[in-house]
Amino acid sequence: xxxxxxxxxxxxxxxxxxxxxxxxxxxxxxxxxxxxxxxxxxxxxxxxxxxxxxxxxxxxxxxxxxxxxxxxxxxxxxxxxxxxxxxxxxxxxxxxxxxxxxxxxxxxxxxxxxxxxxxxxxxxxxxxxxxxxxxxxxxxxxxxxxxxxxxxxxxxxxxxxxxxxxxxxxxxxxxxxxxxxxxxxxxxxxxxxxxxxxxxxxxxxxxxxxxxxxxxxxxxxxxxxxxxxxxxxxxxxxxxxxxxxxxxxxxxxxxxxxxxxxxxxxxxxxxxxxxxxxxxxxxxxxxxxxxxxxxxxxxxxxxxxxxxxxxxxxxxxxxxxxxxxxxxxxxxxxxxxxxxxxxxxxxxxxxxxxxxxxxx
Amino acid sequence: xxxxxxxxxxxxxxxxxxxxxxxxxxxxxxxxxxxxxxxxxxxxxxxxxxxxxxxxxxxxxxxxxxxxxxxxxxxxxxxxxxxxxxxxxxxxxxxxxxxxxxxxxxxxxxxxxxxxxxxxxxxxxxxxxxxxxxxxxxxxxxxxxxxxxxxxxxxxxxxxxxxxxxxxxxxxxxxxxxxxxxxxxxxxxxxxxxxxxxxxxxxxxxxxxxxxxxxxxxxxxxxxxxxxxxxxxxxxxxxxxxxxxxxxxxxxxxxxxxxxxxxxxxxxxxxxxxxxxxxxxxxxxxxxxxxxxxxxxxxxxxxxxxxxxxxxxxxxxxxxxxxxxxxxxxxxxxxxxxxxxxxxxxxxxxxxxxxxxxxx
Numbered sequence: 001x002x003x004x005x006x007x008x009x010x011x012x013x014x015x016x017x018x019x020x021x022x023x024x025x026x027x028x029x030x031x032x033x034x035x036x037x038x039x040x041x042x043x044x045x046x047x048x049x050x051x052x053x054x055x056x057x058x059x060x061x062x063x064x065x066x067x068x069x070x071x072x073x074x075x076x077x078x079x080x081x082x083x084x085x086x087x088x089x090x091x092x093x094x095x096x097x098x099x100x101x102x103x104x105x106x107x108x109x110x111x112x113x114x115x116x117x118x119x120x121x122x123x124x125x126x127x128x129x130x131x132x133x134x135x136x137x138x139x140x141x142x143x144x145x146x147x148x149x150x151x152x153x154x155x156x157x158x159x160x161x162x163x164x165x166x167x168x169x170x171x172x173x174x175x176x177x178x179x180x181x182x183x184x185x186x187x188x189x190x191x192x193x194x195x196x197x198x199x200x201x202x203x204x205x206x207x208x209x210x211x212x213x214x215x216x217x218x219x220x221x222x223x224x225x226x227x228x229x230x231x232x233x234x235x236x237x238x239x240x241x242x243x244x245x246x247x248x249x250x251x252x253x254x255x256x257x258x259x260x261x262x263x264x265x266x267x268x269x270x271x272x273x274x275x276x277x278x279x280x281x282x283x284x285x286x287x288x289x290x291x292x293x294x295x296x297x298x299x300x301x302x303x304x305x306x307x308x309x310x311x312x313x314x315x316x317x318x319x320x321x322x323x324x325x326x327x328x329x330x331x332x333x334x335x336x337x338x339x340x341x342x343x344x345x346x347x348x349x350x351x352x353x354x355x356x357x358x359x360x
Numbered sequence: 361x362x363x364x365x366x367x368x369x370x371x372x373x374x375x376x377x378x379x380x381x382x383x384x385x386x387x388x389x390x391x392x393x394x395x396x397x398x399x400x401x402x403x404x405x406x407x408x409x410x411x412x413x414x415x416x417x418x419x420x421x422x423x424x425x426x427x428x429x430x431x432x433x434x435x436x437x438x439x440x441x442x443x444x445x446x447x448x449x450x451x452x453x454x455x456x457x458x459x460x461x462x463x464x465x466x467x468x469x470x471x472x473x474x475x476x477x478x479x480x481x482x483x484x485x486x487x488x489x490x491x492x493x494x495x496x497x498x499x500x501x502x503x504x505x506x507x508x509x510x511x512x513x514x515x516x517x518x519x520x521x522x523x524x525x526x527x528x529x530x531x532x533x534x535x536x537x538x539x540x541x542x543x544x545x546x547x548x549x550x551x552x553x554x555x556x557x558x559x560x561x562x563x564x565x566x567x568x569x570x571x572x573x574x575x576x577x578x579x580x581x582x583x584x585x586x587x588x589x590x591x592x593x594x595x596x597x598x599x600x601x602x603x604x605x606x607x608x609x610x611x612x613x614x615x616x617x618x619x620x621x622x623x624x625x626x627x628x629x630x631x632x633x634x635x636x637x638x639x640x641x642x643x644x645x646x647x648x649x650x651x652x653x654x655x656x657x658x659x660x661x662x663x664x665x666x667x668x669x670x671x672x673x674x675x676x677x678x679x680x681x682x683x684x685x686x687x688x689x690x691x692x693x694x695x696x697x698x699x700x701x702x703x704x705x706x707x708x709x710x711x712x713x714x715x716x717x718x719x720x
Contacts, residue, residue: 079439083603083655086662243443257684264687273679276687287703290679295443301676302446302662309677316661317669319633319650324617327624327636341708343647348701348710 002314004060005035009050010043013162018043047073054078054087061314063305064089065127067220068296075299088313089299090292092218093246094131094225095271095280098235098263100252103277104140111251112147115224116155118279120198123158124222125165128247128280128291131218133226134205134235141228148200148226152186157195158222165220166194172219173199179214180207187223198222205229205238216243239266244294244301247273247280270294272301283307362674364420365395369410370403373522378403407433414438414447421674423665424449425487427580428656435659448673449659450652452578453606454491454585455631455640458595458623460612463637464500471611472507475584476515478639480558483518484582485525488607488640488651491578493586494595501588508560508586512546517555518582525580526554532579533559539574540567547583558582565589565598576603599626604654604661607633607640630654632661643667 010018022041029038042049047070054062054077062078062085064071071089078087097115104111118130135141160166166189173187180203187199201223208215208227215225229235248271250260257276267274272293283291289307292298298305303313325333331340339351370378382401389398402409407430414422414437422438422445424431431449438447457475464471478490495501520526526549533547540563547559561583568575568587575585589595608631610620617636627634632653643651649667652658658665663673685693691700699711 075444076439079436079444084435084439084659086660257687260687264683268678271678272676273681274683275681276683278682287706288679290677292677294676299444300446302672304677312662316632316654317650317652317664318628318631319648321633321635322638323624323634323636327617327620346647348708350708350710 002311004314005038007040007042007053009053010041012045015043050074051077059085061086068092087299088303088305090305091296093127093297094216094218095128095245095247097130097133097249099133099135100232100256101136101138101140102253102256103251104135104144106253108140108143109147112144116148116151118281119224120222121281123160125161126281130279131224133224134229135226136232137228137230145202149185152198152200155198157190157197160194160196163194166196169196169221173223176201179211196221201225203227205234236262236266242270244297245271246291246293246297247271247275249275249279251277362671364674365398367400367402367413369413370401372405375403410434411437419445421446428452447659448663448665450665451656453487453657454576454578455488455605455607457490457493457609459495460592460616461496461498461500462613462616463611464495464504466613468500468503469507472504476508476511478641479584480582481641483520485521486641490639491584493584494589495586496592497588497590505562505586509545512558512560515558517550517557520554520556523554526556529556529581533583536561539571556581561585563587565594596622596626602630604657605631606651606653606657607631607635609635609639611637
């Protein structure tokens with residue numbers, strides 16, 4: 001859409017799926033009349049293919065989804081080039097969830113079910129997985145945790161993307177269990193097909209503070225860590241220490257939310273997206289979407305990797321000064337032949353023929 | 361304007377001017393009711409102050425104007441931080457000018473005068489200085505060059521910003537003169553006060569191609585290099601090899617410009633701004649301005665350092681999902697209390713009270 005040819009590095013776990021997808025795209029390139037070379041797929045098991053693509057002089061910008069370690073290594077490489085190029089990495093995130101007491105007492109089991117459904121969506125392999133949940137201690141949290149444990153213990157073991165990711169999940173869950181007074185339910189990895197079971201870890205706010213560095217690191221997979229807090233007064237202070245996150249949520253009933261302004265302020269300082277009464281999994285591709293955030297959630301907090309604004313990663317502005325109409329791109333010609341909304345002398349001019357509820 | 365406190369590194373050549381400016385800004389901060397610490401000035405002669413500011417954990421983004429060497433060193437430092445931060449450097453550029461034959465024959469002396477005025481504006485110390493001029497050989501170019509030499513020879517020596525910049529100019533001009541069959545007029549540095557005289561260097565397209573790497577590097581100061589080309593057919597091919605530039609121009613009469621589309625395409629591949637029949641010096645602060653460009657003109661080609669869009673360097677998007685009105689920033693509240701234009705469900709909605717020619 002931005003006019004740039006694309007070279008995709010296939011994932012070594014799914015060379016066949018990558019090839020099937022690439023063939024469909026190549027066919028669309030041909031039937032759509034796009035130039036040969038608009039799309040290419042390169043496969044390779046090691047890191048060499050990705051590194052060679054980032055280093056290539058014709059590469060003008062790079063998009064990446066994956067781990068912090070992999071993303072940071074390629075970001076460093078892109079920045080160290082003789083001609084540095086933008087490197088848009090969207091990396092790990094624990095996406096902290098803040099639960100307010102009214103909602104938790106209103107429907108502890110329903111909230112546990114909704115959380116568990118989000119944690120286990122795609123067997124927990126979404127970057128927007130709610131990996132850390134702060135709850136106020138009380139009657140609500142007891143019922144909520146009981147239900148959550150029950151769901152984790154009863155959940156079937158589901159497949160992970162590959163053996164390495166399953167292995168990292170098993171190690172990550174074991175590491176969580178070793179942190180002080182953590183109570184763990186589920187998380188075992190039985191059977192063939194890179195399977196694993198969802199896990200729920202519970203600990204106190206004191207233990208969270210003690211092991212905060214470890215708990216801020218994502219364990220990729222269907223696991224969430226519930227932090228029991230004496231009350232919600234600590235939420236704003238806890239939030240102020242977070243590294244960049246893709247998303248965060250506040251869960252509360254109407255009266256909980258009356259006084260949530262300070263918490264909203266604290267959360268938007270570290271997150272790219274704030275959700276009220278919803279989980280971050282499930283991302284709508286629309287104009288208002290921002291899927292990104294401060295480092296280490298992403299390497300470039302100004303850009304989104306999903307949604308209509310994501311095209312800005314692959315374009316750059318050019319000013320045309322004193323240029324006669326016939327030398328201008330159509331988008332800038334006096335008569336607006338494309339019929340697009342434009343700002344002229346400081347005034348936004350929607351196209352005359354814009355229907356009342358035009359959607360992209 | 362973006363809500364970020366600003367720390368400015370003063371220029372060691374003008375500590376007094378920096379302090380005077382800073383006092384005025386501090387006064388405005390106080391009388392405007394902004395928080396203490398909204399603006400600070402740090403002075404220092406070495407590179408240590410700038411390096412410490414880039415390294416500081418509270419620094420969230422950096423803007424820079426200066427040399428490629430200085431900008432690249434700090435860019436590397438910003439990218440290597442544990443938490444990398446955006447580094448918006450606007451660096452050197454030779455801003456190539458392409459002159460078409462009709463215009464050159466219509467008014468060779470007038471064009472020479474206009475070029476010379478731009479080259480010597482601020483004694484050549486603008487980053488948009490036209491440092492490289494391609495002309496077609498012929499009657500027009502002979503008269504043009506005669507007039508340009510005359511102007512350079514007769515121009516008074518004017519002060520540069522400091523001794524180091526004057527010294528680099530003298531060295532840069534001497535290096536130009538040593539390149540093959542270069543004819544040099546002016547460029548001597550007589551008298552006190554860091555003075556220097558404007559310089560015009562002339563060479564053939566063959567010599568330009570032979571020494572291209574050297575000639576693409578900016579000599580900071582009132583110097584321009586005129587490249588005599590056998591014809592204008594070579595312009596597009598020459599343009600395709602350029603590294604990133606802040607600006608570029610095409611100069612032509614109406615019939616010259618009829619066939620300039622391919623040249624426009626070639627120039628917008630390397631430049632952030634294209635000017636037709638004008639010089640890049642003199643930058644309007646408006647919504648359409650883009651002062652930036654691909655590396656090495658700037659480190660981040662997506663952003664402008666001048667004009668209304670420059671504020672985007674200091675802000676980042678946050679998506680608010682399912683958020684009740686009282687928890688939203690005013691800009692997003694249902695009733696649009698700020699009266700700003702917004703996109704709602706894919707439709708641009710200008711504020712109802714927008715006057716027909718509202719300017720910022």
